[in-house]
Amino acid sequence: MTTFTTVRGGVFLTLILALTACGNAQQDEANLLKSLPKAIFSRKAPPPVVTPEQLGQALASTSAAITLYVSEQTKGQFLLQDIERNGPYQSFGSASRRVIVMRDGMITSTRGLGGDLMSSEEDDLLALVKRAAPGTARYVQRFLTPEDVNVTYEYACSLDIGSSIPVVAGALNTSARMVTATCIGAHGEFTNTYAVNGGQILSSRQWLGDTLGYMQTQAIRL
Numbered sequence: 001m002t003t004f005t006t007v008r009g010g011v012f013l014t015l016i017l018a019l020t021a022c023g024n025a026q027q028d029e030a031n032l033l034k035s036l037p038k039a040i041f042s043r044k045a046p047p048p049v050v051t052p053e054q055l056g057q058a059l060a061s062t063s064a065a066i067t068l069y070v071s072e073q074t075k076g077q078f079l080l081q082d083i084e085r086n087g088p089y090q091s092f093g094s095a096s097r098r099v100i101v102m103r104d105g106m107i108t109s110t111r112g113l114g115g116d117l118m119s120s121e122e123d124d125l126l127a128l129v130k131r132a133a134p135g136t137a138r139y140v141q142r143f144l145t146p147e148d149v150n151v152t153y154e155y156a157c158s159l160d161i162g163s164s165i166p167v168v169a170g171a172l173n174t175s176a177r178m179v180t181a182t183c184i185g186a187h188g189e190f191t192n193t194y195a196v197n198g199g200q201i202l203s204s205r206q207w208l209g210d211t212l213g214y215m216q217t218q219a220i221r222l
Helices: 009-022 029-041 052-061 123-131
Strands: 066-071 077-086 089-093 099-103 106-111 117-121 135-144 150-169 172-185 188-197 200-207 214-221
Touching (some): 052 066, 052 214, 106 123, 135 172, 150 188, 150 214
Antiparallel strands (some): 066 214, 089 099, 135 150, 150 172, 188 200
16 A cells, blocks of 8 residues: 655744745745645545455454455555345446446446446357456447447457365355466457356456456455
8 A cells, every 4th residue: 555644834933934934035935825726636545455454354244255456557545335136147236336236256347436438248258257268259339428328348258277276265265277368459458367166257357448447346245
């Protein structure tokens, strides 16, 4: 986590008074004062991080499935729990109205994150990923631009199968096979990684478009 140093208003005030009392005409106080608002407002709040205590509270407060998400774009972390199921699709949400829809651990759409993935055609890709099988699959993502224009990006994804890794998180203590999907299309290319056990993606790094970038996922309870 990045550490941010806080400069309090009293320090700024003391600095200004000292410069004024000095009476040095060569000192450009106007430029200093202009720089203060920029210095103040350019400091960003650190991204939210899920603590072990929050993780324990989440597990204790519900018997529903829980997933941890980490945005590589913002470095923020957040927990969402299963709020609805529609056939194979599982909606994870929170009181902040962020929703991520997953199918066997693969993200198929999002809402409330900004630059959302509106929908996808994941059948071919998911079928290979669930079996941890090499091959080539078609994959489609759809987005809504700030101008309310629907855009569709189609990719051809090549899958490679790696070794097994341990997956120990929350209520999970198991192993999973690593699957890497390199997807190439007219809009560009990206590489997704999945840790798969019994047809379920337990951990992953998935591309969610130019705005959201990569999202890491970790199942805490299935």
